[in-house]
Every structure is written in C-alpha cells, then in structure tokens.
Amino acid sequence: MSSATAVEESTVLVVDDEKPLADLVGTYLEQDGFSVLVSDNGQDAVYQAREQNPAVVILDLGLPGIDGVEVCRQIRTFSDCYVVMLTARVDEVDRLIGLAVGADDYVVKPFSPRELVARVRAMLRRPRRLSISYPSVIDVGELRVDFTGREVQLSEAPVQLTPTEFDVLAVLASDPNRAFSRRELINEVWGQDWIGDEHLVDVHIGHLRRKLQDDPADPRFIRTVRAVGYKMGTG
Template sequence: MKQMASEKAARILIVDDEPQIVRVLRASLGAQGYDVKTALDGQAALKLFEDWRPDLVVVDLVMPGIDGLEVCRRLRLVSQVPIIVLSVKGEERTKVEALDMGADDYVTKPFGIAELLARIRAALRRSNVAFPERNETLEVGDFRIDLGTRSVKVRDETVRLTPKEFDLLLYFVQNAGRVLTHRKLLGAIWGGEYTEQKEYLRVFVGNLRRKVEPDPDRPRYILTEPWVGYRFNPQGD
C-alpha cells in the first residue's frame, strides 16, 4: 500500500554492490512514497547513514571491502535502526551471523518486490511501537499480557505459563515479526552460557505451542525459520 501523502516519508537506505538491483529497488520503493538513497559499498553506506540518518536500512550481505555483516555490526554500535539483510541461498551461516549481530530480518535472493515491501512495512511498524512499563498491559494481536501479574490471555482465554515460558513468550511478543536466531533467544532467556543449548529452546517452544496454538502441529503464532530460529506472528494469520 502506498503511503498517504500526509505521512512523513520513511527514509530507506539501500546498500548493494549490484547496480541493477539498486536501480530496481530505488524505483520500486520510491514509487511507494519512500524517500530512498543508495550506496554501492559498505564504506559509502556508513558515511551516508551518519549524514542522513535513515529510518530503515536494506543491505546485501556479500560485498567487497566492508561487507553486510560489518555494516550491521557498526550500525548496531550507534543505532537501533531496523536492518533487513539480502542474502542468496546457501548463506545460512552468514545469515544467522547477521541476525545475531542485530539485523532484524532477511530476504533471500531472488526475491519479489512485494515480499520486500511487506518486510519493510512490518519493520517500520515495529520500530514505531512503544512497549508499556513493567506494571502495565501489553496487547499485540491475539495476545494480552499483564506485565505486573505476569498473566497471559490468548484469544481472550487465560493461559497458565511457567516463569520461563512467560519470559520466552514476552520476548517473542516484544520482537513480533522479527527473525530471532536460536543463539539470540537462548542468550536472552537463559543467558550467554546457554547459547549452544538448542534442546532447551526446542522443549520450551514445544511447550509454549501446546499452550497458545489452536493446533500445535500447525503453528500459527510461533513460526519456525528452518536452520535459523523462529518468527512470532501475533495475529496468527
């Protein structure tokens, strides 16, 4: 959906060393009402980011010189701007590294413009969400979480969770729509010494699905990103 003329145009920085991709993305995003600037390498991208301060960055992972991983690392030192990485099939390890360094999402090449636009809209929505204080209530999609009493309702039905299940669900909700790697989830919920203990995550995600999903065998909320981690979809559509 094209942005309304009254809305402030979101600034998007496109970083890719393939001029043809840059031209297509600049034209496609510009046609949707976004304010777009481009860079053909990581060094130029970092300089442009400093001068322009975009609202979102789309960056290719494999580039000569400063690659997409290093761009993610440096941006996260100074900003929480949403980052979407572009990757080709077969780059699972690099993709996971980028997500662990702070990228919010990834799109695999070749991709459709409609898919990228949907990811951009979701990332911009997330960046504008202000979450409540710990004694308030968080409502996202089908989920209602009382942070003070640590109680949960899903589709208006009370769900009883263990403390760790609650912590895991809350982290999913606070990062709704983002791809969360196994390492990131383990580090956030169990601590840095557990980042290789994927069995913890499998057990707790399985338990959580049994409690919140209409059909745990066909999850609608806690979606698996193969070989990478999970993505939480609070609307369940």
C-alpha cells in the same frame, strides 16, 4: 534516488553493489512513498547511515571490501534503525543466523521487490501493530521494561536494544507466566504474513540474553521452554 540531507521516518538506505537491483528496489520503495538513498559499498553505507539516519537499511551481505556483516556491526554502534540483510545463497542463511550482527530480518535472492517493500512497511508499523496489551512498566528482578518509553534498564543502568530486540522482550514481558512459541513471537513482532526461518527468533533471544547478562544455562530473565519456545524468568 533521493539525496536529501534531512531525512524523515520513511527514509530507506539500499546498499547493494548490483546497481540494477538497487535501482529496482529503490523504484518500488519510492512508488510506495519512501525516500530512498542508495550506496554500492560498505564504507559509504556506514557514512550515509551515520549522516542521514535512515529508518531502515536494506543491506547486501556480499558487498566488496567491507561486507554486510561488518557494515551491520558498525551501524549498530550508533543506530537502532531496522536492518534487512540480503543474501544471494541459501546456505548463507545459516551463517547469517549464527552471527550476532543485530540485523532484524533477512531476504534470500532472488526475491520479490513487492514482498521486500511489504516487509519494510510492516517493520515501520510494528509499535502500532502489536496486538498484546502492555502495562506501562514491568519489573522482573533488577530488570525494568518501560513499554511507553520503549526503554530497558538493568540494575538502573540503560540497556541499548534494537527495535526488534525490544519488541521480542516486550511480548515476553507482557505476559510473564506464558510460554510463547517461536511462531507466536513471529506473529506479534514480524507479522502474521512473515515467511522465513523461525529460528531467527533464537538469534534475537541470544542477543537479548547477551545484553541482559543472562546465562542461558541458568537464566534469570528469559527461559527456554523445551518443545514450546520462551517465557520470562523471575529475575
């Protein structure tokens, strides 16, 4: 696998202690034009993510020592790269979804390497793929969403969002009077060919509410529309 010190937008870090699987995923990624870094443990993964600044991290949940959850937490302190979590058991999905670790997507083993590569490719196309027309800036009370700069401010203070969190907020803010279903948000942010648990949307909504200091019981910015999904509040 590649070990270049200067990475490009197409660099992917694969973290899995199963070397044959990591090498297989890496081979498929390289065949699709990606530069690939590989790690087999959590500490090294955090180091490589910090030093090499990959665009995407494919991260196994069940790593020895520092597990994938903690690795993701640590990466989120210094990087907004896309993170895809790999989990070996279906029952781990519920645990993963319930954790506010900042992952963007997850894949359950066994999986198709081609499907995983397609998800990675789709993630890196997201800013160009969203079909909704956005204004330059929108203000919702004390919240400002800068679509062009992909920045968010709350009471003039910057709010650090992951790319996926920003995309979810951008879709909601693009049409503040509209209630979006989970499936509509999935289609806009993850893509129409995404397959998985649509409640992943709820996880990212939870992340957004926490970062925007939004009380779910009395929301200012993101409202739950029962039996439908979510829409912007009035601020």
